[in-house]
Amino acid sequence: MPSIDCRTVAYTYPHARKPALMDFSVSCSGASVYAVLGPNGGGKSTFLQMCAGLLKPDSGTIEVSERPAFLPQQERIAFAFSVLEYVLFGRAPHIPFLHVPTSSDEERVLSALSALGIEHLAKKRITELSGGELQLVRFARILVQESSIYLLDEPTDMLDPAHSVQIAKLLAREKEQGRLILMATHDLMFAQECADYIIMIKNGILQCCSNSGACLTEDRLSLLFDVPMKQRSTFLPAVF
Amino acid sequence: MKAGFKVLAMLIICLSIAVMLWGDAEPQTIVLGGKAVVMVADVVYAFPELRSKVIAVAGTDQGLGTFLEIVSPGFLSKPQPDRNASVETYAGYKADLYIFKSTMKPSLGKGLEDLGFKVLYMDLESPDDYYKDITALGRRFGLESRANALVNFYRTKIALVQNLKKPERLPKVLVVQFSADGLMVPPDTWMQTRMVAMAGGIPIWKGSNPGSSWAKVNPEQLMAWNPDVMLVINYREDARGSAQKILQDNAYKALTAVKNSKVFGFAQDFYSWDQPDTRWILGLLWIAKKINPEGAKDINIQEEAFAFYNFFYNIERAVFNEKIVVKFGGDIE
Amino acid sequence: MNRLPEAKNFVLSKVKFFIVSGIALAVILFLTLWGRYPEPGLLGIRELVSDELSLRIILLVRLPRMAGAILLGAVLALSGTVFQYVFANPLVDSGFLGVSQGAGLGTIIAMLSGFSFAGMLGLAFAGALLSLAASVFLAKRIRFGGLVLRLVLSGIAVSSVLSALISLLKFTADPLKELPEITYWLMGGLSGVRWQVLVLPAGIAGLCAVVLLALRWKVGLLAMDDAVAKSLVPQTDKLRLVLLGLSVAGTAVVTAYAGIVPWAGLIVPHIARLLFGADTRITIPASIVLGAVFMALCDTVARSLFPVEIPLGIITALLGCIVFVILLVTIPIKVERA
Numbered sequence: 001m002p003s004i005d006c007r008t009v010a011y012t013y014p015h016a017r018k019p020a021l022m023d024f025s026v027s028c029s030g031a032s033v034y035a036v037l038g039p040n041g042g043g044k045s046t047f048l049q050m051c052a053g054l055l056k057p058d059s060g061t062i063e064v065s066e067r068p069a070f071l072p073q074q075e076r077i078a079f080a081f082s083v084l085e086y087v088l089f090g091r092a093p094h095i096p097f098l099h100v101p102t103s104s105d106e107e108r109v110l111s112a113l114s115a116l117g118i119e120h121l122a123k124k125r126i127t128e129l130s131g132g133e134l135q136l137v138r139f140a141r142i143l144v145q146e147s148s149i150y151l152l153d154e155p156t157d158m159l160d161p162a163h164s165v166q167i168a169k170l171l172a173r174e175k176e177q178g179r180l181i182l183m184a185t186h187d188l189m190f191a192q193e194c195a196d197y198i199i200m201i202k203n204g205i206l207q208c209c210s211n212s213g214a215c216l217t218e219d220r221l222s223l224l225f226d227v228p229m230k231q232r233s234t235f236l237p238a239v240f
Numbered sequence: 241m242k243a244g245f246k247v248l249a250m251l252i253i254c255l256s257i258a259v260m261l262w263g264d265a266e267p268q269t270i271v272l273g274g275k276a277v278v279m280v281a282d283v284v285y286a287f288p289e290l291r292s293k294v295i296a297v298a299g300t301d302q303g304l305g306t307f308l309e310i311v312s313p314g315f316l317s318k319p320q321p322d323r324n325a326s327v328e329t330y331a332g333y334k335a336d337l338y339i340f341k342s343t344m345k346p347s348l349g350k351g352l353e354d355l356g357f358k359v360l361y362m363d364l365e366s367p368d369d370y371y372k373d374i375t376a377l378g379r380r381f382g383l384e385s386r387a388n389a390l391v392n393f394y395r396t397k398i399a400l401v402q403n404l405k406k407p408e409r410l411p412k413v414l415v416v417q418f419s420a421d422g423l424m425v426p427p428d429t430w431m432q433t434r435m436v437a438m439a440g441g442i443p444i445w446k447g448s449n450p451g452s453s454w455a456k457v458n459p460e461q462l463m464a465w466n467p468d469v470m471l472v473i474n475y476r477e478d479a480r481g482s483a484q485k486i487l488q489d490n491a492y493k494a495l496t497a498v499k500n501s502k503v504f505g506f507a508q509d510f511y512s513w514d515q516p517d518t519r520w521i522l523g524l525l526w527i528a529k530k531i532n533p534e535g536a537k538d539i540n541i542q543e544e545a546f547a548f549y550n551f552f553y554n555i556e557r558a559v560f561n562e563k564i565v566v567k568f569g570g571d572i573e
Numbered sequence: 574m575n576r577l578p579e580a581k582n583f584v585l586s587k588v589k590f591f592i593v594s595g596i597a598l599a600v601i602l603f604l605t606l607w608g609r610y611p612e613p614g615l616l617g618i619r620e621l622v623s624d625e626l627s628l629r630i631i632l633l634v635r636l637p638r639m640a641g642a643i644l645l646g647a648v649l650a651l652s653g654t655v656f657q658y659v660f661a662n663p664l665v666d667s668g669f670l671g672v673s674q675g676a677g678l679g680t681i682i683a684m685l686s687g688f689s690f691a692g693m694l695g696l697a698f699a700g701a702l703l704s705l706a707a708s709v710f711l712a713k714r715i716r717f718g719g720l721v722l723r724l725v726l727s728g729i730a731v732s733s734v735l736s737a738l739i740s741l742l743k744f745t746a747d748p749l750k751e752l753p754e755i756t757y758w759l760m761g762g763l764s765g766v767r768w769q770v771l772v773l774p775a776g777i778a779g780l781c782a783v784v785l786l787a788l789r790w791k792v793g794l795l796a797m798d799d800a801v802a803k804s805l806v807p808q809t810d811k812l813r814l815v816l817l818g819l820s821v822a823g824t825a826v827v828t829a830y831a832g833i834v835p836w837a838g839l840i841v842p843h844i845a846r847l848l849f850g851a852d853t854r855i856t857i858p859a860s861i862v863l864g865a866v867f868m869a870l871c872d873t874v875a876r877s878l879f880p881v882e883i884p885l886g887i888i889t890a891l892l893g894c895i896v897f898v899i900l901l902v903t904i905p906i907k908v909e910r911a
Contacts, residue, residue, distance in 0.1 A: 049800070072798065080851050085793070089794050095790070100789070460609050
């Protein structure tokens with residue numbers, strides 16, 4: 001069973017004045033979706049990067065049951081790889097050091113692309129894609145890593161409603177297949193519809209960690225964002 | 241006020257006259273320096289009266305000191321500023337006259353002239369330059385007769401070479417400098433190219449080097465030229481060794497010059513005789529001997545060398561044998 | 574509007590690669606027959622058979638020189654490609670971290686001290702590796718930015734210091750005896766290349782090339798965003814250093830016999846990417862082939878255009894620059910997303 005266990009983790013970026021995470025303890029396990037909410041600079045990305053192993057805690061421990069698949073918020077692209085080649089890099093953890101990808105790796109890439117409905121983009125250069133298409137491609141790279149833990153930083157950032165729906169469906173399917181998914185997001189609607197649990201982080205401190213029903217209240221959200229929040233009805237894709 | 245101005249004007253006029261008169265007086269102290277100081281010093285020291293007037297010479301680190309110490313013992317005890325010393329260092333000597341190669345004019349020369357010092361420049365790139373520069377030096381010090389004698393020495397030897405019986409077909413001559421990764425040819429205007437022509441050879445590389453310094457030629461081009469005689473210069477080691485390396489190199493085996501063993505290390509003693517130093521006349525004689533052995537059979541290189549050193553630098557036979565012959569290098573004989 | 578050719582299927586790229594390699598080989602053979610003997614131009618088969626000297630020239634003069642050019646071009650292009658992916662920046666080549674200057678400094682010191690060729694090779698190697706070490710050491714101490722940015726900054730500093738040291742050596746060198754040799758060497762040239770000279774560099778560079786070829790797919794991975802690369806392969810920083818070390822070693826040994834030859838390592842990777850796309854599984858072998866033929870072409874021009882040799886570095890800079898400018902102006906390659 002996939003799990004992430006943080007115990008009293010503290011981290012300060014080098015030469016920063018304030019700690020990014022303080023006395024942070026949280027435990028996630030099982031096949032579920034956690035939404036990580038919080039204001040900008042509050043520690044969401046730091047938390048995800050720690051789980052991904054990119055940052056080492058100054059104190060405390062993080063135990064992750066297996067190597068997670070990590071999707072950063074933004075990516076710098078230096079060369080015009082094709083979509084196929086770009087997603088293929090996601091197979092790196094499964095390819096021995098001095099080897100090159102095999103045709104079975106390429107097949108997995110193609111099936112990940114079709115799971116997202118973008119197999120027609122396989123031969124296009126990533127520099128020619130729209131924001132939404134690129135996001136789906138990056139998602140495909142997550143899928144081919146075949147990890148049980150997904151760490152997604154703002155997955156719906158660039159996506160229009162149709163694509164958001166696609167991702168939501170995909171996350172649901174992945175959860176059913178036993179994955180543990182953590183996603184940092186600003187999209188409250190998305191969080192509300194997809195997440196089983198909410199983790200709230202503000203100023204590096206854990207504010208709430210519980211199921212969505214308990215966390216997603218007007219009071220808690222107003223406190224979190226320092227802005228009065230009110231629940232209203234808004235336009236949503238009919239699927240939700 | 242007006243009276244004041246008059247006095248000032250008189251003072252200025254007096255000073256100017258004094259300066260002009262002072263300027264025309266014979267210089268009593270000389271400093272030599274800048275790059276290529278070797279050539280300048282060798283010319284100046286050909287005038288015996290000037291030797292004691294030289295109070296400082298730069299750049300003796302190139303081995304310059306060794307030869308001139310023989311010519312004028314005590315030479316090495318003179319102050320020796322660095323070859324790259326600044327204008328201020330030179331100015332510190334307050335010499336009556338500074339003598340440099342003309343390439344120093346824009347930098348060191350101008351700097352000293354701006355400070356009010358007198359500078360004499362020498363070109364020393366060709367025989368005509370030598371005549372001009374030696375004559376100018378003689379005139380400056382009232383040593384015209386010595387200057388004429390030196391110039392005549394050169395002219396006589398050149399006439400000697402040019403009157404030699406030449407073979408029917410003039411030999412194709414190639415002069416190269418040997419370096420670790422290849423052979424280089426000199427530009428057309430340099431002394432080496434002129435000397436080959438004067439000695440009755442055809443400088444086959446003429447027209448191929450558009451630059452102003454040594455240019456590399458590859459073995460292929462050498463073979464396309466296929467010289468009759470090759471003269472190999474090496475400024476760092478004994479040129480005879482370099483000539484041997486070429487004779488043994490597989491790549492050159494089919495060259496006419498190699499087949500006939502006409503590859504010679506350029507004659508050298510303290511300096512290679514190909515340089516535009518006072519010794520260039522020895523280089524000319526040596527080239528004639530190598531490319532035209534029949535016509536030049538009466539030329540004895542060692543004797544010619546002695547004649548030169550004796551006339552230019554008052555070196556006696558004993559000293560010549562002891563100190564100069566031992567320095568002979570290349571295929572001098 | 575993007576006029577890049579559509580990204581080809583990987584299999585088709587392989588076919589294209591073999592076609593290009595075949596053309597390259599033919600070009601190299603043609604260039605071997607070109608020279609200045611007996612006259613400027615092409616050496617015919619008839620002459621080869623009849624004139625003993627022609628055969629000697631081909632075997633003892635042109636072939637080793639062509640081999641030297643091929644090795645030089647292949648290694649510089651391969652190293653340039655690796656550097657461009659490791660730094661995720663298409664504007665670098667293997668001289669970037671002061672490596673060329675380091676090799677240059679080592680060789681000049683060897684020249685001034687009268688070392689043999691093996692000594693020159695050793696000092697060039699030492700110089701190049703020391704520059705890499707200095708750049709890495711300095712980079713570790715810079716206090717901001719990712720590894721790549723820090724390496725870029727320290728590379729600039731180390732390059733400048735080494736260039737200044739080289740200028741200092743030129744200044745103090747004897748203008749008659751030592752300076753012309755140093756100046757000529759600094760401009761790059763293959764006129765001194767014989768078979769013996771090539772043995773050690775070929776061995777070392779060959780070894781480095783084999784390892785780099787084995788790692789070619791991972792090289793592409795390093796061009797990804799740093800966070801992504803690290804999440805996929807935890808040892809990316811170590812991997813970057815290993816790849817840089819191998820490229821630098823190869824560059825050092827060829828610089829020892831050929832001098833500093835700029836632009837080849839910068840421009841050939843671009844041409845490879847233009848023909849084959851960005852996938853390193855193809856572009857790394859392709860840059861080896863294209864680099865070899867590029868340098869063979871440049872060297873043929875250097876040794877055949879005039880009776881005297883033109884320094885190789887001048888030809889590669891001119892030819893490389895012209896090609897580079899043409900590429901930049903005609904092909905709008907979108908390198909980064911806004």
